[in-house]
Amino acid sequence: xxAERELAAVLEKVEKPTRYIGTEWNSVHKDHRQVxxxxxxxxxDVYEVGMSHLGSKILYHELNRREDxxxxxxxxxxxxxxxxxxxxxxxxxxxxxxxxxxxxxxVGFTLQYEMSYTNILNMLDLxxxxxxxxxxxxxxxxxxxxxxxxxxxxxxxxxxxxxVLGEGEEVIHEILDEYLAWQAETGRTRTGLLRRLAQIxxxxxxxxxxxxxxxxxxxRSVLPLADAVPFPLKKRVVADLDTLDYPxxxxxxxxxxxxxxAMLEVFRGCSRGCxxxxxxxxxxxxxxxxxxxxxxxxxxxxxxxGYNEVSLSSLNTSDxxxxxxxxxNLVDKYRDAGVxxxxxxxxxxxxxxxxxxxxxxxxxxxxxxxxxxxxxxxRDVINKNVxxxxxxxxxxxxxxxxxxxxxxxxxxxxxxxxxxxxxGIANLAKKAVALHRExxxxxxxxxxxxxxTVSVASFVPKAHTPFQWxxxxxxxxxxxxxxxxxxxxxxxxxxxxxxxxxxxxxxxVFSRGDRRLGAVLxxxxxxxxxxxxxxxHFRLDLWLQAFADxxxxxxxxxxxxxxxxxxxxxxxxxxGVSKEYLINEHQRALQARTTADCRFDxxxxxxxxxxxxVALGVKGGDSGASx
Amino acid sequence: xxxxxxxxxxxxxxxxISHLDLVRAFERALRRAExxxxxxxxxxxxxxxxxxxxxRVGTTSEAEVLDLELSRPVxxxxxxxxxxxxxxxxxxxxxxxxxxxxxxxxxxxxxxARYRIEARLTDACPExxxxxxxxxxxxxEVITVERETSKGKKNLNIRPLTQSLALLELSDDTxxxxxDLSMGTAGTGRPEEVVAALxxxxxxxxxxxxxRMHRTGxxxxxxxxxxxxxxxx
Numbered sequence: 001x002x003a004e005r006e007l008a009a010v011l012e013k014v015e016k017p018t019r020y021i022g023t024e025w026n027s028v029h030k031d032h033r034q035v036x037x038x039x040x041x042x043x044x045d046v047y048e049v050g051m052s053h054l055g056s057k058i059l060y061h062e063l064n065r066r067e068d069x070x071x072x073x074x075x076x077x078x079x080x081x082x083x084x085x086x087x088x089x090x091x092x093x094x095x096x097x098x099x100x101x102x103x104x105x106x107v108g109f110t111l112q113y114e115m116s117y118t119n120i121l122n123m124l125d126l127x128x129x130x131x132x133x134x135x136x137x138x139x140x141x142x143x144x145x146x147x148x149x150x151x152x153x154x155x156x157x158x159x160x161x162x163x164v165l166g167e168g169e170e171v172i173h174e175i176l177d178e179y180l181a182w183q184a185e186t187g188r189t190r191t192g193l194l195r196r197l198a199q200i201x202x203x204x205x206x207x208x209x210x211x212x213x214x215x216x217x218x219x220r221s222v223l224p225l226a227d228a229v230p231f232p233l234k235k236r237v238v239a240d241l242d243t244l245d246y247p248x249x250x251x252x253x254x255x256x257x258x259x260x261x262a263m264l265e266v267f268r269g270c271s272r273g274c275x276x277x278x279x280x281x282x283x284x285x286x287x288x289x290x291x292x293x294x295x296x297x298x299x300x301x302x303x304x305x306g307y308n309e310v311s312l313s314s315l316n317t318s319d320x321x322x323x324x325x326x327x328x329n330l331v332d333k334y335r336d337a338g339v340x341x342x343x344x345x346x347x348x349x350x351x352x353x354x355x356x357x358x359x360x361x362x363x364x365x366x367x368x369x370x371x372x373x374x375x376x377x378x379r380d381v382i383n384k385n386v387x388x389x390x391x392x393x394x395x396x397x398x399x400x401x402x403x404x405x406x407x408x409x410x411x412x413x414x415x416x417x418x419x420x421x422x423x424g425i426a427n428l429a430k431k432a433v434a435l436h437r438e439x440x441x442x443x444x445x446x447x448x449x450x451x452x453t454v455s456v457a458s459f460v461p462k463a464h465t466p467f468q469w470x471x472x473x474x475x476x477x478x479x480x481x482x483x484x485x486x487x488x489x490x491x492x493x494x495x496x497x498x499x500x501x502x503x504x505x506x507x508x509v510f511s512r513g514d515r516r517l518g519a520v521l522x523x524x525x526x527x528x529x530x531x532x533x534x535x536x537h538f539r540l541d542l543w544l545q546a547f548a549d550x551x552x553x554x555x556x557x558x559x560x561x562x563x564x565x566x567x568x569x570x571x572x573x574x575x576g577v578s579k580e581y582l583i584n585e586h587q588r589a590l591q592a593r594t595t596a597d598c599r600f601d602x603x604x605x606x607x608x609x610x611x612x613x614v615a616l617g618v619k620g621g622d623s624g625a626s627x
Numbered sequence: 628x629x630x631x632x633x634x635x636x637x638x639x640x641x642x643x644i645s646h647l648d649l650v651r652a653f654e655r656a657l658r659r660a661e662x663x664x665x666x667x668x669x670x671x672x673x674x675x676x677x678x679x680x681x682x683r684v685g686t687t688s689e690a691e692v693l694d695l696e697l698s699r700p701v702x703x704x705x706x707x708x709x710x711x712x713x714x715x716x717x718x719x720x721x722x723x724x725x726x727x728x729x730x731x732x733x734x735x736x737x738x739x740a741r742y743r744i745e746a747r748l749t750d751a752c753p754e755x756x757x758x759x760x761x762x763x764x765x766x767x768e769v770i771t772v773e774r775e776t777s778k779g780k781k782n783l784n785i786r787p788l789t790q791s792l793a794l795l796e797l798s799d800d801t802x803x804x805x806x807d808l809s810m811g812t813a814g815t816g817r818p819e820e821v822v823a824a825l826x827x828x829x830x831x832x833x834x835x836x837x838x839r840m841h842r843t844g845x846x847x848x849x850x851x852x853x854x855x856x857x858x859x860x
Contacts, residue, residue, distance in 0.1 A: 004639070009837055011643060013836075017643035018648060021641075021644075023640040023641065025652075025655070025715045254641070254644040254648040254649075254651075254652060255644070256648075306654070306658035306659040307658075308655075
């Protein structure tokens with residue numbers, strides 16, 4: 001355990017010491033002598049980001065409700081803290097006990113975002129844990145990972161002893177039970193545990209598989225090294241969310257974090273089928289929580305956290321079959337207590353705007369709509385089933401309801417995009433300004449001028465999506481499209497902002513990368529790369545040097561079109577959706593043909609339900625059917 | 628109107644949380660404890676609570692003061708008990724009492740803070756030298772330190788802000804002092820600036836870091852010079 005005085009000398013030098021204290025309300029502090037397993041939950045970004053992540057709260061709860069396990073948190077120290085720690089030789093420690101992370105049995109990283117990968121290496125290094133699984137010995141912890149990026153964990157394959165595909169609530173207990181059984185073995189070896197774990201559905205041990213490459217750099221084959229390991233792998237899904245124990249005592253931070261509110265998870269999965277969206281593919285099928293369970297959880301979480309806001313989280317909450325009753329009941333129940341309700345993401349339709357209006361009775365927030373593409377043709381290509389009429393109605397309703405500032409999310413660089421599609425973005429933004437003028441005339445007395453924020457991201461092709469074979473446009477091309485848009489969007493009421501195309505480029509490299517990129521990650525980290533998702537720390541020059549030093553071309557990964565017959569590095573990491581379905585969706589995209597949502601139309605044979613032995617789980621009655 | 632004054636300590640576990648974080652921690656604790664806090668009127672109602680004084684990050688305290696307004700009467704004993712169970716570790720309620728509707732807010736009358744300062748010695752320091760330095764400090768009329776403000780650095784005379792300064796204890800490696808520092812509209816003294824002046828101006832071998840600051844009390848000093856603990860008012 002790190003001594004109080006030693007820690008104080010470091011903390012008094014950093015900008016935000018509250019990130020590193022670990023005594024927040026609802027934090028769980030167990031006596032390490034009373035538990036069999038010490039599990040460090042590692043989030044490879046700064047505290048405010050990591051503490052906003054629902055999955056980590058769920059795992060913290062699942063692990064700590066076991067008497068035999070102590071789970072503690074560790075986040076990436078911000079650069080000032082890292083410097084202070086390295087200066088005095090303070091190792092990375094877990095927040096609750098202040099015990100060094102290397103003394104834990106298991107260290108689990110969550111993989112939310114490609115641009116946090118160098119932070120994983122930095123955290124292992126700060127902890128004094130060998131970077132690669134192969135270099136770890138009997139006294140080192142096992143390092144594991146999970147989360148959405150696990151569905152192409154190949155660039156990180158060297159660093160993890162094992163990886164979990166899919167939802168963690170059930171499999172984590174199976175893993176711990178195997179760990180305990182292995183602990184009781186005499187003459188146990190690290191490989192012995194990995195062999196046990198590889199038998200659990202959803203557990204991937206990268207070192208048990210060999211990747212061979214063709215002369216052109218594409219993958220020739222991925223082969224299991226032993227008969228006893230599964231191939232291909234299957235992700236884990238929880239069949240019925242109502243059977244799970246929800247964390248209604250999440251930690252309440254002292255400092256303000258990114259999502260500083262109580263979170264309810266309304267449902268998992270989304271079958272809207274947007275073709276660029278990885279979350280929509282890998283979290284299938286849609287499984288809802290029941291209204292009764294959610295209301296009970298809301299009650300418990302407000303009482304046990306003291307938060308003044310409950311967020312209804314999911315991939316698209318207005319799709320919840322009981323959303324009107326849920327929102328209505330919560331708003332009515334908590335209005336007098338000063339507790340608000342919020343919806344984190346909204347579809348572009350009048351129904352969603354009406355819901356938000358209901359919520360605003362308590363607390364005014366901004367309104368964000370995501371048309372994603374500027375023309376009907378391109379929205380059909382990406383299967384964003386939103387028409388210009390939907391857009392017009394939603395924006396008109398929002399202005400009538402009193403909003404004056406709206407934010408629109410778009411993507412550029414989508415497959416088949418032309419100049420007309422960029423013009424379409426500008427046209428929609430200008431149309432919104434015109435609709436505001438019209439609403440002011442008819443509604444009367446709306447003095448505040450409109451403020452339309454157009455936020456534009458660059459398309460990043462992702463593994464396990466219908467666009468996984470598509471090239472990303474080059475950085476130069478993306479920048480020129482950004483510049484074109486900036487000229488088209490010059491207007492007093494429109495604010496235009498865009499994501500750094502160079503960051504999107506690196507995301508595209510790692511989201512579809514292979515194992516050879518592990519060397520690039522190490523090289524970039526050694527050159528000083530970390531917090532690459534933070535613009536003040538992103539250094540493309542160092543990254544390009546790292547690629548050059550490793551003899552790899554990033555364009556091979558980001559800007560190359562794959563053929564349907566190519567072995568993709570992640571083909572064996574089963575997300576449930578079949579390759580036939582993805583190919584079919586890709587073909588339909590190129591023909592600008594849309595596909596309906598299986599919740600409201602026929603089954604599309606994406607493969608998830610039969611393959612994983614689960615079913616679509618829509619719990620509500622009729623209130624969502626009008627969608 | 629049902630007003631209450633709460634005295635509490637802020638210990639080691641929470642010494643790094645900021646003033647705003649502490650206000651939020653109380654708001655959340657009140658909601659968890661289902662204490663009937665009153666809300667302000669208006670479009671964005673906020674709970675009626677106010678801390679008498681901001682405590683600098685890194686400083687502990689045994690006598691912070693919070694004023695609350697509740698929407699219905701409660702027993703101070705009940706309030707003490709339920710609030711304590713809902714507070715994070717490191718924050719301990721020591722006393723609660725009713726105050727009159729017309730009583731001045733603690734924030735409005737707090738004008739003196741007493742600190743215990745433990746500064747690390749970088750060299751041997753005989754007691755006579757320490758006492759001489761403190762006497763010289765108190766005899767001076769102007770003691771200038773550089774203070775960083777939101778508008779940049781400025782020079783500040785801290786002597787009028789230092790109402791008393793006394794030696795508490797001297798060990799081989801630590802010098803402990805008691806300091807009464809002004810706060811509020813007349814200017815607010817900072818214990819670390821007293822340490823800096825003793826080092827820079829009066830030659831005491833004190834380290835620039837590794838000190839411990841602890842607030843022992845908040846007071847109201849009347850024009851006639853009498854000093855009342857804030858909670859007693």
